[in-house]
Amino acid sequence: MHDNTVSFHRVVVIAVVVGIISGFGAVLFYEGLKFGTRFFMGNLLGYVYPDEGQSMAEIATWAPPDSIWLILPIICLGALASGMLVYRFAPEAEGHGTDAAVRAFHGEGKVRWRIPLLKAVTSILTMTTGGSAGREGPTAQISAGFGSIAADLLGLSARERRIALATGIGAGIGTIFKAPLGGAILGAEILYRRDFESEALVPSFLASIIGYAIFSSFEGFDPIFGLGDISWSIPQIPLFLLLGVVCAGMGVLYVHTFYMTQKVFKSVFSRFSLPGYLKPFTGAFIIGAGVVLLAQISYEGLLVGLGSLGPGYGFLQLAMYNMLPLAVLMVLPFAKILTTSLTIGSGGSGGVFAPGLAIGGSTGGAVGMVLHLFAPEMVPMSSVPVFVIVGMIALFGSIANAPISVLIMVVEMTANFSLFIPAMGAVAVADVLTGTTTIFREQVMTKAQSGAHRGEYQVEVLEGIRADDAMVPADRVITLMPDESCAHVLSIINRHGHTGFPVLEGSRLTGIITIGDVRNGTESGKPALSVRDVMARELVTIDPDATLEKALGLMMDNNIHHLPVVRITDPGTLAGFLTSSDILRAYTRVTAGEPDHQ
Secondary structure: OHHHHHHHHHHHHHHHHHHHHHHHHHHHHHHHHHHHHHHHHHHHOOOEOOOOOOOHHHHOOOEOOOOHHHHHHHHHHHHHHHHHHHHHHOHHHOEOHHHHHHHHHHOOOOOOOOHHHHHHHHHHHHHHOOOOOEOHHHHHHHHHHHHHHHHHHHOOOHHHHHHHHHHHHHHHHHHHOOOHHHHHHHHHHOOEOOOOOHHHHHHHHHHHHHHHHHHHHHHOOOOOOOOOOOOOOHHHHHHHHHHHHHHHHHHHHHHHHHHHHHHHHHHHHHHOOOOOOHHHHHHHHHHHHHHHHHHHHOHHHHHHHHHOOOOOHHHHHHHHOOOOOHHHHHHHHHHHHHHHHHHHOOOOEOEOHHHHHHHHHHHHHHHHHHHHHHOOOOOOHHHHHHHHHHHHHHHHHHHOOOHHHHHHHHHHHHOOHHHHHHHHHHHHHHHHHHOOOOOOOOOEOOHHHOOOOHHHHHHHHHHOOEHHHHOEEHHHOOOEOOOOEHHHHHHHHHHHOOOEEEEEEOOEEEEEEEHHHHHHHOOOOOOOOEHHHHOEOOOOOEOOOOEHHHHHHHHHHHOOOEEEEEEOOEEEEEEEEEEHHHHHHHHHHHHOOOOOOO
16 A cells, blocks of 8 residues: 555656656747747748648738748758758657657656757757747657656656656647646546557646646647637537548558658668768758749649648648648648658658648548538538538547547647537547557557566566466376486487477376586496486476466476476376476467467
8 A cells, every 4th residue: 555655656747757757848839849840930031921820810911922932042041950950869759759759658657868869959940940840749859858757856766767757758748739628638538549558648637737737838728729700510420520531541541652752862872972961951852842832833732732741830820820722731731741751751850740730620621621522502602611520539539549648639729629529530530540659660460569567567477378288288298207317318419409308107297407517427437327216206286277478487486497297186197297398388479369289
């Protein structure tokens, strides 16, 4: 009882410390993003940036830059600076930080102290100069890094360290998106493809609340996105299910394009021995040139190019106000997939969450607008923003293997809880269709595959297997008699590969001989010894109904690898023979789902 109380107190301390750090860390990171955007996009590019959360009147004043070609040197400069910092000081800060945080959880649970600051700086450089990336990945890695630092300072155990890290992921994301409930659940859900880290849930709730309170005290308590008059109806539900199908397809395209781009960059730069810090620069150059080219084609091309830059939330806000034409909505998801793959897949620093929401939102907007054109009475213009929001949830919730938390987060970000019903249907369909496809490659399937829980599951599996399910039955065991010579036993070892044998006198178990005993009995200079002379007479045995967990414990306690299996009611009769190799084979068979073959 005392241990549980101490553990509870330590978990509360973890949650409070991580929550405070996440809150202030998110404020500093968010202010850095705002400053960088004003400087690079506003002062240098002359771009009146559309922002999420603006009212319809405010966002209507946005304006594209007069000299779009300036985006090329700006985005390249940001990528080059970010790449040089990452590859010089912290290669693990490359790419989307959520995966790095998930990898740390399943590994040693440690993040180097320099990572939070470097991740913040490199992500600000990437995103504010036009790189297509989001703030959730960096925030997850930053908060997880601070959680790891707190674990070092507090001297936490490995289990508590991992709780601190998972709590940091949830609190950081929930804080910066002003979605404390969804963020807390995300920290527990995003670690696995088909499982849930329940131990991290309660501390994540507490930390997320604290972080949200601190962050919103500085940045305001309004939700991330503003909404006008929107509506949806029950007859539209099949249409939202259809949207789930479309989002599943776009989500799979996003994942495959992203990792194919990453693979191509690694392959090319490795083949030609090019410096790694030029990878983000190369990706940025392609993006900048593409945006300039789109701007020359048409005004809609300019909108697509601008919408494919940065996190994409400003253009999501425009879509929620029905302020983007259908042509832009139809092309923007593909453009966003390409720019995100080129930004992060090339090694730029940022998250895949925001681009994923932008891809899903513009996909939803395009579907909603097409449905409005064909059936305006069934899908009025006021319903199109609902398709935008449901598309955000369906696409990213499915490819993140986190449908519950993303569903809650986006609803929190829009502050419209009536959207739960259409979004639940769409994300369920998308999740089923995408299966285990994931944008987070460091996710493992279940706790059984996680380094954080492997020891627990080994014990649990072994406790479910009886000795008689793994042993070699007595009628198949090679047995020896006490009068046989050690030289003869050595020849049997060489012939069969076994290293231990029970010794029977008549039909009664009298001892056990192993390869170590045989070597002692066949050393040069010693008289020829028999099995009786070297065998162990004090036997460690196990009952057939005992578990393999007990058998393994007996072997470890006695430093042995062989156990005669005898019944408690008849200890002199051999029922079978169990070795450490038999235990390993039985464990592997059960975890692989293979049937018994005894």
